[in-house]
Amino acid sequence: MDLTKPRWRKSTKSDTGACVEVADNIIGHVLVRDTKDRDGGTLAFGPAAWQSFVSTAADLRP
Template sequence: MSSKPNWRTSSRSSSNGGACVEVADNLPGRVLVRDTKDRDGGTLTFGPHAWRSFVAEVGRRS
Protein backbone atom coordinates (compact mmCIF):
# COMPACT_ATOMS: atom_id res chain seq x y z
CA MET A 1 0.00 0.00 0.00
CA SER A 2 1.06 3.51 -0.73
CA SER A 3 1.71 6.11 1.96
CA LYS A 4 0.33 8.86 -0.30
CA PRO A 5 -3.41 9.30 -0.86
CA ASN A 6 -4.69 8.10 -4.21
CA TRP A 7 -7.48 10.65 -4.77
CA ARG A 8 -10.49 9.86 -6.97
CA THR A 9 -13.58 11.94 -7.67
CA SER A 10 -16.74 10.59 -6.11
CA SER A 11 -19.17 8.96 -8.53
CA ARG A 12 -21.88 11.17 -6.96
CA SER A 13 -20.08 14.42 -7.85
CA SER A 14 -21.65 16.58 -10.50
CA SER A 15 -19.76 17.49 -13.65
CA ASN A 16 -20.83 21.16 -13.58
CA GLY A 17 -18.35 22.25 -10.89
CA GLY A 18 -20.92 22.04 -8.12
CA ALA A 19 -20.84 19.66 -5.18
CA CYS A 20 -17.68 17.67 -5.84
CA VAL A 21 -15.69 15.59 -3.40
CA GLU A 22 -12.62 13.43 -3.74
CA VAL A 23 -12.00 10.28 -1.74
CA ALA A 24 -8.76 8.46 -0.96
CA ASP A 25 -9.34 4.98 0.42
CA ASN A 26 -5.94 3.42 -0.24
CA LEU A 27 -4.39 4.23 3.15
CA PRO A 28 -4.46 1.64 5.95
CA GLY A 29 -7.19 2.24 8.52
CA ARG A 30 -8.53 5.52 7.17
CA VAL A 31 -10.52 7.12 4.37
CA LEU A 32 -9.81 10.75 3.42
CA VAL A 33 -12.35 13.14 1.91
CA ARG A 34 -11.77 16.63 0.51
CA ASP A 35 -13.51 19.30 -1.56
CA THR A 36 -12.42 19.12 -5.19
CA LYS A 37 -12.69 22.89 -5.58
CA ASP A 38 -10.57 23.59 -2.46
CA ARG A 39 -8.01 20.79 -2.24
CA ASP A 40 -5.86 22.72 0.25
CA GLY A 41 -8.85 23.67 2.42
CA GLY A 42 -8.75 20.66 4.70
CA THR A 43 -9.42 16.95 4.76
CA LEU A 44 -11.92 14.86 6.69
CA THR A 45 -10.67 11.53 8.01
CA PHE A 46 -12.96 8.54 8.61
CA GLY A 47 -12.25 5.07 9.90
CA PRO A 48 -13.27 2.38 7.39
CA HIS A 49 -16.35 1.29 9.38
CA ALA A 50 -17.54 4.90 9.85
CA TRP A 51 -17.04 5.56 6.12
CA ARG A 52 -19.06 2.49 5.11
CA SER A 53 -21.85 3.56 7.48
CA PHE A 54 -21.80 7.10 6.07
CA VAL A 55 -21.94 5.90 2.46
CA ALA A 56 -24.77 3.48 3.27
CA GLU A 57 -26.80 6.24 4.93
CA VAL A 58 -26.27 8.65 2.04
CA GLY A 59 -27.33 5.90 -0.36
CA ARG A 60 -30.58 5.40 1.54
CA ARG A 61 -31.38 9.11 1.35
CA SER A 62 -30.79 9.57 -2.37
Protein backbone atom coordinates in the same frame (compact mmCIF):
# COMPACT_ATOMS: atom_id res chain seq x y z
CA MET B 1 2.87 2.70 -6.69
CA ASP B 2 3.68 5.23 -3.95
CA LEU B 3 1.83 4.09 -0.82
CA THR B 4 2.66 7.26 1.11
CA LYS B 5 0.35 9.44 -1.01
CA PRO B 6 -3.41 8.97 -1.19
CA ARG B 7 -4.95 8.25 -4.59
CA TRP B 8 -7.81 10.74 -4.86
CA ARG B 9 -10.97 10.01 -6.84
CA LYS B 10 -14.37 11.63 -7.32
CA SER B 11 -17.68 10.43 -8.61
CA THR B 12 -18.06 10.06 -12.34
CA LYS B 13 -21.42 11.81 -11.89
CA SER B 14 -19.87 15.00 -10.52
CA ASP B 15 -19.81 17.16 -13.62
CA THR B 16 -20.58 20.46 -11.86
CA GLY B 17 -17.33 20.65 -9.91
CA ALA B 18 -19.26 21.04 -6.64
CA CYS B 19 -18.13 17.78 -5.12
CA VAL B 20 -15.68 16.08 -2.84
CA GLU B 21 -12.80 13.75 -3.52
CA VAL B 22 -12.23 10.55 -1.58
CA ALA B 23 -9.08 8.50 -1.01
CA ASP B 24 -8.22 5.41 0.97
CA ASN B 25 -4.90 5.81 2.73
CA ILE B 26 -2.39 3.34 4.07
CA ILE B 27 -3.37 3.63 7.74
CA GLY B 28 -6.88 2.34 7.08
CA HIS B 29 -8.78 5.61 6.95
CA VAL B 30 -10.89 7.18 4.25
CA LEU B 31 -9.88 10.75 3.43
CA VAL B 32 -12.28 13.39 2.11
CA ARG B 33 -11.53 16.87 0.71
CA ASP B 34 -13.26 19.60 -1.28
CA THR B 35 -12.47 19.36 -4.98
CA LYS B 36 -12.43 23.16 -5.36
CA ASP B 37 -10.18 23.73 -2.30
CA ARG B 38 -7.76 20.82 -2.19
CA ASP B 39 -5.41 22.61 0.22
CA GLY B 40 -8.25 23.65 2.53
CA GLY B 41 -8.08 20.61 4.77
CA THR B 42 -8.83 16.92 4.78
CA LEU B 43 -11.24 14.92 6.91
CA ALA B 44 -10.32 11.38 7.96
CA PHE B 45 -12.90 8.70 8.75
CA GLY B 46 -12.45 5.20 10.10
CA PRO B 47 -13.83 2.31 8.04
CA ALA B 48 -16.98 1.85 10.16
CA ALA B 49 -17.89 5.55 10.08
CA TRP B 50 -17.33 5.72 6.33
CA GLN B 51 -19.43 2.61 5.68
CA SER B 52 -22.23 4.07 7.79
CA PHE B 53 -22.10 7.30 5.78
CA VAL B 54 -22.14 5.47 2.43
CA SER B 55 -25.06 3.26 3.52
CA THR B 56 -27.07 6.24 4.76
CA ALA B 57 -26.38 8.24 1.60
CA ALA B 58 -27.50 5.29 -0.53
CA ASP B 59 -30.73 5.05 1.46
CA LEU B 60 -31.45 8.74 0.80
CA ARG B 61 -31.17 8.50 -2.98
CA PRO B 62 -34.43 9.24 -4.77
